[in-house]
Amino acid sequence: MSASTDNVWILGTHMTKFGRHGDKDLIDLASESATGALTDAGVTIHDMEVMGCGSLFNAMAGVGQQLQKQIGQTGIPVYNVANACATGATAIRTVYLTIKAGEADMGLAVGVEQMGKGGLLGVGGKGDRARTEYKPSGRYGSVMSVEGLVGTGLMPGVFAQAGMEYAYENSGVGFEQFAKVAEKNHAHSTLNPLAHYQKQFSLDEIMNAEMMSYPNTLLMCCPNTDGSAAVVLVSEEKLRTLSKDQQRRAVKISASVLTTDPWTERAQVQPDVNTLTRNAAKKAYEMAGVDPKDLDLVELHDCFATAELIHYDNLMLCEPGGAGEWIDKRGPWRDGETPVNVSGGLISKGHPIGATGIANVYEVATHLRGEAGDRQVEGAKVGLAHVIGLGSACGVHILEKAGV
């Protein structure tokens, strides 16, 4: 084989129900999604020539090999990856790139996480406020944990600040616009049986829920969730040899992009989740030859409601600076201009970190196949899946329903 300029396609995909799976371990969940994706693709583990496996909190555990020991030890290379909340998208890209490089015709990407009731994420460094000797250490020469004394590094607050920065720079954005994002996603979740939570809330209920980190209330934050998702990728050349039914259900990956955060001044003190998303989106649109207005649906990284709103702008779904107005006029609702997070998003569906980037690809692909059941976006032909992890990493995939 030689390096291929052919397209890479999704042949099969599956996700577990997202939720609390205390009766299962990590490998149970990964096995369920992996075997589900293989069955959906009409192939077996013996057809796989490469595996990408993402599990952020188990990055050193060899989860891919553990999974092989349950579903098939065939000796193929495994790439265990960890890339913050873009871990799942990165697992997809390891398989995608291996196929593009001509080293494989078919491969499996799996993402899995068991979060349990993990509490708030984001506090690092010294945890002992009561230390008895103040001695500067670390790159900032700190003498104690600075959380709550020198700002916040907790995730609800970090993303609240990202949203409020957008509100500072643009008009028509405030607490109510952020809350409307959660109102939409909770409403969407009622149609998705795989979502962790499927409960609709009024705008008042959302705005009057427990305040976590202004303006994010509890109902505007994603829950800690267990789950797994998987996808089988295939080269176009190989796909042409498969059955008509496999070809009919295959979904084309028109763009696969991963970016990190380039230097920006303020990102030294507050992660810049915008620039790398804009860069990834721009590159993906160019690669796919797709205009944002062509998108029939988008699954984007709504870890918090404040995050979703700013990504309307970063992904160019609304007019520049117009994210507040766009949610006000229901642009991202499932019956709006460009449906966003019809799965319920991370806010309702949940955010098992390693699985999230594959689950949103699952969601888009399922709509493009016309197999999304009650939540189907009718006639969907092209969609975009986005994830971002702090640190930072951003993955964007554009998928299309197309003929081989």
Add this chain to the structure above:
Amino acid sequence: MAKIPIVDYLVIDDGEPYLRAWEAVDTGALYFDRRNGDAKGGGTEFKPRRLADVGKVRSFTIVQRGVPGVPVPYASALVDIDGGGCVKANVVNTPVDPEHVTLGMPVKLTTWVAGTDDDGNEAICFGYEPV
């Protein structure tokens, strides 16, 4: 007993406290942490730069549910410092709610004692208060 800054980019040696950034000689990029190089331009030469003690709130949040042992609520803000630089810190000496902590509000640097260790040394913290 000594007064020790909570982070080393707060300078309290003599006179009024101030924030000190490391400025990359080649690009002018500002950093608060110990550096191996300039992430903007790749250079390795830095010089200290004293930042102004006034600025504007660029963004904020009010943390109501935090981590055990850290009192809530507290207002965390990104402050654009007049003349250059941006820093994250608490907004203090004002009620902690969105009516009193607002986008664009002018603020100035302030310090207080955040704790005392077993040797009697005081940790000096910094934040911003309304002008």
